[in-house]
Amino acid sequence: MTLKYCQGPDCHTYHTQDRLKGIKGSKTYQTRRRSRLLFDEFCDTRCYNDWFSTYGTQAVDHYGRVKEVKHLTEENAWQKTYDWDSDYQTRLYVYRNGITKEQRPLTKQQYDDTNYTLNERG
Numbered sequence: 001m002t003l004k005y006c007q008g009p010d011c012h013t014y015h016t017q018d019r020l021k022g023i024k025g026s027k028t029y030q031t032r033r034r035s036r037l038l039f040d041e042f043c044d045t046r047c048y049n050d051w052f053s054t055y056g057t058q059a060v061d062h063y064g065r066v067k068e069v070k071h072l073t074e075e076n077a078w079q080k081t082y083d084w085d086s087d088y089q090t091r092l093y094v095y096r097n098g099i100t101k102e103q104r105p106l107t108k109q110q111y112d113d114t115n116y117t118l119n120e121r122g
């Protein structure tokens, strides 16, 4: 089991017992290491928020900033749903258009099939 380092820039500055390591006289607070991390990178939401506060704008600039309004049109506003108050056996599945409110019947197989869509672009 390999341990990964928390990527929070200030992880080592938080005074928790599990971060305090070393022998008496030379103890230090250390970056947490975990086999499982939040988003695979952070020990907790505080470290995640620290990272985003420090690097978020740079990351968005690097990977592509939204610079104009995006539109979800009628052609792509279909969502799979079902009547939530019915029980599993008698449940009715439908495709509902979030703009026109039109509904079309769906089979259970179509509902479960992640490749099945009425939307023009997935």
Ligand SMILES: [Zn+2]
Pocket (backbone or CB within 6 Å): 006, 007, 008, 011, 032, 042, 043, 044, 047
């Ligand atoms: Zn951390």
